[in-house]
Amino acid sequence: MEWRRIAARTAGRARYAAGQGLRSAWYTAQMQAARARAEGFNRPGEPAFQPSRGRPDMAELRRAYFELFLQDRANIEAGLYPEPRELRLAGLPGALKAARAFQQDVKAVDERRLARDGKALQRDIQAGGDFLQRNANRYPDYYLQNFHYQTGGWFTDESAELYDTQVEALFSGTADAMRRAALAEISRALQGRDQRRQSLLDVACGNGRFLEKVLEVWPRLNVTGLDLSPSYTEAARARLARWRQADVIQEMAEAMPVENESFDMAVSIYLFHELPPRVRPLVLSEIFRVLKPGGLFILADSLQFSDRPPLDGLLEYFPHGFHEPYYKDYLAWDLDGALTQAGFVKECGTLAFLTKVTAWRKTHL
Template sequence: MRDIGRARYAAAQGARVAWYMSQYLLARRISGPFNRPGDPKFEPQAPEGDSTQIRTAFLDLFAQDRKNIEAGLYPAPQDIRVERAISALRNSANFFRDLPQVDQRRLERDGTEVREVAKGDGRYPNYYLQNFHYQTGGWLSEDSAKLYDTQVEILFGGAADAMRRIALGSLARGIKGTDQRRVKLADLASGNGRFLLQVLAAFPRIPATGLDLSPAYCDEARKRLEDWPQVEIVTGAVEQAPFEDGSFDAATCVYLFHELPPRIRRDAAREIARIVKPGGVFVLADSIQTGDSADLDRMLEYFPVGFHEPYFSSYLKEDFAALFGEAGFDLEQNELAFLTKVMRFRRRR
């Protein structure tokens, strides 16, 4: 049975990677160069990485994912379904329809048009009003909330969900031995609910709250999570979390901190420490940083050039063990998952 499970997993993930990687390669052919016409060619400072090691890191991600499944940390993904295939085709068509607009912003280095959309709306901090990734609508539109998953999967060649599952595995280890019905979970910067769906596939009775600053993404998350009555989606900022002290036994945060300015990272860390109970667990999943995997350092330098990420360079140098240590957490685990780093912290008692 284990061999059958492995074969099914390999076939499904292989097909998924082929689907998204082919779109990535097509998008690269359609899009223009990273550099604007007339600008000097961007040259990263890091030495060129070993492509063999990069492929190994990619394959290791799926090997670890499969180990976690076999260890019972979470179920195998159900990626190959007719309705999902139809949805994938529709999302792919929308992605390529939007690609020329994204490419135009990238060539013009214009990642701030969303500020005009939200002009006069005091709900959003200034750092948030960016077209991160040069995506249409930034975080503020219904179309962006629906298209985001496809954009990210294409960017990472079909590895994004697998990287998130490694964070889910870390959470599962952190709450092991506890009745899931007694673990109040906060997913911070929960977006359109993608990671919460993975959590609920593993822990269908866990009481969970998603927090995100985008009303459009919150609405999309509510639609996706409507089958779980114990799940609530709240609109708000992590650095001003609208929760009482010690409200949660566990918290997760996936792909937020690289989009926060340094000062806001510290505010967010303090708020997370405030809302997580002493002894509670916090799982942070975000981009790897400089030095985590030398063969990938060059790729990290390209990221803020090819995609609008104004705070990414400072993120690469941030010491998160120290940052969360100052806020009251101890680091329990540090795990690399291809382009993602997963860190699990425990709130001091």
């Protein structure tokens, strides 16, 4: 009956609001604790940040924050993906362990941030004797940095374990919700299709968190993750081990060991802002190559200048407060022009808080 549907929808919205509110509060508290331990940003001795695009409009930031969750809930009610159920007692010990490790690493991260030192990893390699020195020629120079000033860069198991907590804390518990905007595009692409006959490539899959969410929704979808980090790919393999059709490859995105026209879909989550300008078109060319004619590429990455003009000042600050050596260039990069030049045709785009998700079709040849 109609009243039952209304009651169920109302209960679902209340449950969702409570869960996401608690989740955001948890990660916001972790970031506030980290900032307190670091004694705040722009403190004496730190190079001052002089914005050229004005201070961010905090009212607009709050508006975008709430819009994210409203859209996420609308996607759930539209049947694009199920409601997240991450707040479980079974996961509490792991969450507490991750929170402690995050706080313990704050001092080292803050020291690099104050010194504007993103090259600690390269010095460790030059010091000699470890795995990285023996294998450093496998990795391009731009990759051998402490992105976000994180300990170990992309090359330690501890970094792979900490990453999810670091990102969620940075974005006040919204990272997974922002990623689900990309999940919605996958859902639309798969409607009416047999998931067992569809294949998806996650370019720069990291520790496999997004692919895990994909497979929880479509457990028979054929997925492949590709990432250059040895520690993150190992973590991704462990995370996806229960799905026999899931594969993880350790290799560069600009030189994928993948056959031509072998995937129906490709997705990239927060990769392109960490690539040098000269590498971005190489990666786009590779993605175009491995997609089947008519295949779909879903790109989720940071907002750029003018996507939400009142927040341009916030975007401008980010590479100052965190080690993002290519982010400033990315903010003004002609994303649409680059994708069009690579041969893609834009289908749609949406903003999800501080993330922009666009979907692109490989033209039939």
